[in-house]
Amino acid sequence: MNNKSNITLTINGRDHTIAVEPRRTLVDAIREDCGQTGTHIGCEHGICGACTVIVDGEPVRSCLMFAVQADGRKIRTVEGLASGDKLHPMQQAFMDHHGLQCGFCTPGFLMLAVGVLEREPDMSDSDLLDVLSSNLCRCTGYQNIIKAVRAAAKEMRTR
Amino acid sequence: MSTKQKFVGRSVPRLEDRLLLLGQGRFAADISFAGQWQMRVVRSPVAHGKIKSIDIQAAVGLPGVRAVWTHVDTAHIPHIPFRLTGFKTLEPYQQPVLAKNVVRYVGEPVAVIFAEDTYVAEDAADLVRLSIEHLPAIIFAAEEPGIYERQLTTEAGVVQKSYGDVDAAFRNAPAVVSLELSIGRHSGVPLETRGAIARYDEAHDILELHGAAKVPHWNRDTLAQMLHRNKESVQLYEGHVGGGFGIRGEIYPEDILVCAAALKFRRPVKWVEDRREHLIAANHSREQHHRVSAAVDAQGCILGIEDEFFHDNGAYMRTHAATVPDLAAAMLPGPYRVPAYRAIGHIRLTNKTPCGTYRAPGRYESTFVRERLLDAIAAKFGLDGVEIRKRNLVDRKEMPYSLGLDTLGTKVVYDSGDYALLLKKALKAARWDELQKKLRKRRQSGEKVGAGVAIFVEKSGLGPFDTVRIEVKPDGTVEVITGVASIGQGVETVIAQICADTLGVDYANIRVIHGQTNRIARGMGAFASRVTVMCGEATRLAATKLRARVLRAAAELMQTKAESLDIVNGEIVRVSAPGPSMPMAELARARPDGLSAEDTFESTHMVYPYGAHVAAVRVDPETGNVAVERYVVAYEIGRAVNPKLVEGQITGGLAQGVGGALFEEFRYDKNGEPLSVTFADYLMPTAREVPEISVVICEDAPSPLNPLGLKGAGEGGANPVGAVIASAIDEALQCPGAVTQLPVTPQRLRALM
Numbered sequence: 071m072n073n074k075s076n077i078t079l080t081i082n083g084r085d086h087t088i089a090v091e092p093r094r095t096l097v098d099a100i101r102e103d104c105g106q107t108g109t110h111i112g113c114e115h116g117i118c119g120a121c122t123v124i125v126d127g128e129p130v131r132s133c134l135m136f137a138v139q140a141d142g143r144k145i146r147t148v149e150g151l152a153s154g155d156k157l158h159p160m161q162q163a164f165m166d167h168h169g170l171q172c173g174f175c176t177p178g179f180l181m182l183a184v185g186v187l188e189r190e191p192d193m194s195d196s197d198l199l200d201v202l203s204s205n206l207c208r209c210t211g212y213q214n215i216i217k218a219v220r221a222a223a224k225e226m227r228t229r
Numbered sequence: 230m231s232t233k234q235k236f237v238g239r240s241v242p243r244l245e246d247r248l249l250l251l252g253q254g255r256f257a258a259d260i261s262f263a264g265q266w267q268m269r270v271v272r273s274p275v276a277h278g279k280i281k282s283i284d285i286q287a288a289v290g291l292p293g294v295r296a297v298w299t300h301v302d303t304a305h306i307p308h309i310p311f312r313l314t315g316f317k318t319l320e321p322y323q324q325p326v327l328a329k330n331v332v333r334y335v336g337e338p339v340a341v342i343f344a345e346d347t348y349v350a351e352d353a354a355d356l357v358r359l360s361i362e363h364l365p366a367i368i369f370a371a372e373e374p375g376i377y378e379r380q381l382t383t384e385a386g387v388v389q390k391s392y393g394d395v396d397a398a399f400r401n402a403p404a405v406v407s408l409e410l411s412i413g414r415h416s417g418v419p420l421e422t423r424g425a426i427a428r429y430d431e432a433h434d435i436l437e438l439h440g441a442a443k444v445p446h447w448n449r450d451t452l453a454q455m456l457h458r459n460k461e462s463v464q465l466y467e468g469h470v471g472g473g474f475g476i477r478g479e480i481y482p483e484d485i486l487v488c489a490a491a492l493k494f495r496r497p498v499k500w501v502e503d504r505r506e507h508l509i510a511a512n513h514s515r516e517q518h519h520r521v522s523a524a525v526d527a528q529g530c531i532l533g534i535e536d537e538f539f540h541d542n543g544a545y546m547r548t549h550a551a552t553v554p555d556l557a558a559a560m561l562p563g564p565y566r567v568p569a570y571r572a573i574g575h576i577r578l579t580n581k582t583p584c585g586t587y588r589a590p591g592r593y594e595s596t597f598v599r600e601r602l603l604d605a606i607a608a609k610f611g612l613d614g615v616e617i618r619k620r621n622l623v624d625r626k627e628m629p630y631s632l633g634l635d636t637l638g639t640k641v642v643y644d645s646g647d648y649a650l651l652l653k654k655a656l657k658a659a660r661w662d663e664l665q666k667k668l669r670k671r672r673q674s675g676e677k678v679g680a681g682v683a684i685f686v687e688k689s690g691l692g693p694f695d696t697v698r699i700e701v702k703p704d705g706t707v708e709v710i711t712g713v714a715s716i717g718q719g720v721e722t723v724i725a726q727i728c729a730d731t732l733g734v735d736y737a738n739i740r741v742i743h744g745q746t747n748r749i750a751r752g753m754g755a756f757a758s759r760v761t762v763m764c765g766e767a768t769r770l771a772a773t774k775l776r777a778r779v780l781r782a783a784a785e786l787m788q789t790k791a792e793s794l795d796i797v798n799g800e801i802v803r804v805s806a807p808g809p810s811m812p813m814a815e816l817a818r819a820r821p822d823g824l825s826a827e828d829t830f831e832s833t834h835m836v837y838p839y840g841a842h843v844a845a846v847r848v849d850p851e852t853g854n855v856a857v858e859r860y861v862v863a864y865e866i867g868r869a870v871n872p873k874l875v876e877g878q879i880t881g882g883l884a885q886g887v888g889g890a891l892f893e894e895f896r897y898d899k900n901g902e903p904l905s906v907t908f909a910d911y912l913m914p915t916a917r918e919v920p921e922i923s924v925v926i927c928e929d930a931p932s933p934l935n936p937l938g939l940k941g942a943g944e945g946g947a948n949p950v951g952a953v954i955a956s957a958i959d960e961a962l963q964c965p966g967a968v969t970q971l972p973v974t975p976q977r978l979r980a981l982m
Contacts, residue, residue, distance in 0.1 A: 091348065093348070094348070098347075101258075101259075106252075107252075107256075107258070107259040108251070108252020108253065108254070109252070110256065110258075110420075110421070110471070111258065111422075112420045112421070112422075112504070113504040113907070113908050114503055114504060115504065115907050115908065115909070117907070117908035117909060118420060118504075118908055120420055147252065148250075148251070148252035149251070149252045149253075151251075151252075152250075152251055157247075157250060157251075161250040161251070164246070164250055165242055165243070165246045165247070165250060166242070168240075168243070168873050168874065168876075168877050170246060170249055170250070171472075171717045171718060171719065171877060171881060172419070172420070172421070172469070172470060172471045172472045172473075172716065172717025173245070173246070173249030173250070173254055173469065173471070173717065174254075174256060174419070174420045174421040174469075174471030174472060174717075175420045175471075176249055176250060177252050180250070199916055199917065200917070202915075202916040203915035203916040203917040203918075204915075205915075206420060206908065206913055206915065207420065208417075208418060208419055208420045208472050208474070208881075208884075208885070208913065209420075209472055209717055209877075209881045210877060210880065210881050210884075211877075211880035211881045211882075211883055211884035211919050211922070211946075212884065212914075212915070212916040212919050213880050213919070213921065213922060214877065214880070215916065216916060
């Protein structure tokens, strides 16, 4: 399994040219080869969503995508959300609403919510709840995540 | 003079959040060292069997593989010792780091691969050939015990607790109610799997373990002992921790293996668990089978309770030893007056993943049993569930209330409480009478809806001590160095709030150090909802001392008396007279030895928070699905340092409780093959399944055992959820006592109808 090929991942606007085996998952490439450890691995079978990143504008589970499939595509991770010292409204809302405890699932929820709301800013509360039910959190019981995402959705619409 | 800011009691934002939101957390998998090897564990695919041979040749030969270990390489390492409730009779059942002759559960480590790369390590693990002769697997703990080895049976021990004359109570009782109840096997399942990175610093002869959690000092001492080192030459470092819930941070075989390998190979060794491994290797919990009876007088008042239960501890006795069954037995009486009580808990080993504690250990189980019993008594007397509970509650005038039992080396004495008042508040928040009317009406129109109430006593603030040192740094930062740990619950914020008020600084200028064995000589860690109570009071004590020291030193420089000075927002100011003030940092810089103080809080008794949950559910007769429509929690916390964080703890615990009540279960087939090995089989609640929750935080009964009146918040969200949902389902089905087993999965519910 040593047939590595060169690919370029554009993560948060920066190109990373790396050599990977075909079987290498995108999340391993992001974390280990590109050093962006803000994206977390929770299950590696596509259920918990901790590894959610945005690829070409779409939230994806980076444990279910091979790195080679992301060659040349634009990836956004949690590290790219804030602008300088200023938190993204979604990050700020999570802080304001106590939407995180251990913080392990948080990057996945942030990228999921941001990715979906950028595409569909006027999503209904019920649809938003459906979207959020695609990721797992073990600490918060979700209530504050839901509050935070709804508040941030409002904020993102008025920006 | 500026007004003094108060932080305790306010829902200030968490100090932890910013880094985590920016993706700058340092979780175990994020820690790497140059030249590190990756460790992969080869696990038994067989539930019970004799190891005939382990062929590692092909694995060793794979390029990139540096070493492969089997039991012969770890023969010098003793079995993993107990941390709590470690009765001598249980010791023969301790787990080896790698299986020697016998494997006892699917998932048991039998070999380890060390390789340069995780992918190669996994390839190599697949090449290890195991020859294992199958032995019959024991799956049901309530059946007759089998043979463990030689003369040892699979009944590792028996927990017995009693007081009063139980036999007389039953002999003379006008009525007896008996139930047989089961709680399923589930566990904490934090979103971050386990991880451990060991590094040997040869120059200083120090073994470092990164990725530590929960009880770093205890683990440091134990690892040192197991690896024959001085404890000063072993240091543990806690980074960010992706959820604990009781199961993370205990010493597991993998922690010892990375340490032993780092020492042997002089290379950093990293292990990160995958999810399948986690579900079959990390501690399970909860599974118990109870046969319980209550003797009751003509008014429905309890005369005595007798409980015999079977605790399925899985294949070995791990660090918690008898803790869970011990707590189940000690906490079963709960908030009710039980004049005579006897519990006999059989600790049984089966061929399943070994067990430990999980949030509200023993209490999730025994609250389910007790509250089912109260519901059964109510049904027998034709009374409603609220009335029967009111009749049996311990009165506030009886506080402090000694139960006549002990657990975790302490006597169970409820320190303070007004259970009736709390129940009243819960029912009021739930608009109980109105809810009942509405549900009745909906039932009349054919809906299967119902509500239930459950009351419980929690425990928290386990001692025996916590030590805190506070230092004022030359830049004005205040550092609070503790021996506790952070597992995501908000320790840094809460401890900073307490320090801020006592010392007179902004909580945001305080840095709370935890989980670093090189920063403080001893510490107790984070378990048993102990941190805010024990470390909070130690912080208050140390801050009080430091404050006096600061004022004394400042008084000299400012040529006044200490009594006429105060500290406000980090500035030493004159209380009444006008005049120049002085930043605390300046004072710290002026003193060659700096400014610091240390103090210890000791406590031999736990503190007992309590609560009541009300749930309303709707059962779908077609699918067997249970939807939780409404949920109210009233919880007595003594004093809420940060109400929002208390609420967060309760809501999070509740979600886990809902999981255990309706969805989560580690299932096994009859051969001991685990069937819940992915998140598609082990179903944790999502945002869709967790209801909106109203939380009423009560501060009516501050603990008399610490000056701030603190009680713990960690476990009251989870404790009675199984009980209250069972009660609500009974009512929805109009079938008292229908639910006897958790979780109430759709299949089980359909079978009840």
